[in-house]
Amino acid sequence: MKAGWMVAATTALLAACMGAPLPAQQDEACNPCWISRHSHNGDVVEIRMQGSVELTDDESGVRAIRPGGYLLLAERGTRRPDRRVLYTPGAEGSVRLDFRRAGSRREPDAGDLAWIREMLRRGVEDGLNAEGRAEAIHRRGGVSALLNEAERLDGDGVRRTYYARAIESSALRPAEAARVLRHAGREMESDGDLARFLRAFAERHGRLLADEDVRDAFFDAAASLRSDGDRARVLIHVLEVAGDRPAVSAGALHAARGMGSNGDKTRVLTRVPRTALASRGVADAYRSTLQTIRSEGDCRRAHNHLASPR
Secondary structure (H helix, E strand, O other): OOOOOEEEEEEEOHHHHOOOOOOOOOOOOOOOEEEEEEEEOOEEEEEEEEOOEEEOOOOOOEEEEOOOOEEEEEEEOOOOOOEEEEEEEOHHHOEEEEEEEOOEEOOOOHHHHHHHHHHHHHHHHHOOOHHHHHHHHHHHHHHHHHHHHHHHOOOHHHHHHHHHHHOOOOOOOHHHHHHHHHHHHHHOOOHHHHHHHHHHHHHHHHHHHHOHHHHHHHHHHHHOOOOHHHHHHHHHHHHHHHOOOHHHHHHHHHHHOOOOOHHHHHHHHOOOOHHHHOOHHHHHHHHHHHOOOOOHHHHHHHHHHHHOOO
16 A cells, blocks of 8 residues: 555445545445545545446456446545546446546546556555455466465555465465465565464365365464564464364474463463363473463462363
């Protein structure tokens, strides 16, 4: 995103679409709709989508809109003429384009077409029809194409949509899973979005954590979470899903070691399955992590879990 712009891209109900109307904008239904809105030095750019919109392969135009949907691109400000384009379904599957400049309907010239392409590019980066685009990209180019697309997108929430599509298949191969996990751990800056993705991966593909490369990629991503609360939730979830495998429990314990919160660290330790603690490697990793707890009460709780009968 260009510096200085403030963006809000969200799925919202009609109330979220309220505000001063953009130039020549009709009262289009928005129940719910996807909105991206930018403002900077008095200039306002807004993109709204209702329903499902399919862009052309080069993303320079609109190929199809399902009945009841629309795509609105609008800009107002002091530096350029107010512009607005509304795409709606036409006859027999076609797309109707209504373009206006300074409130007057006209055919877009070369400059207007360049403006439309820029607006569509911005919309894509903000998450315009992200689920539909992710599905189409995956269908054409697989996991590699999705990861390449995720690199150019702006916003972890949008990236998470592409990562989620990448792991949707039950036939996901270990090499693909490891690549997606490494990519997400490297590219996603939001702890909340990364944590939600990791929990979703563990829920759907816990069996793949039997593979060493997948396991290493998963716990490296988990260890990158700066929030102890988010990291604890991820580690507890993976222990619940796949902690009966000693290697998974050992990986969770190593990832917990760097947490600063004694309470969150203890929550992770006390969720290690007792069956896994029968493994000498897991028991050793447990004791090593236990030694990093500085709270006497938390240390006692964690020690009791280790010493309790299995």
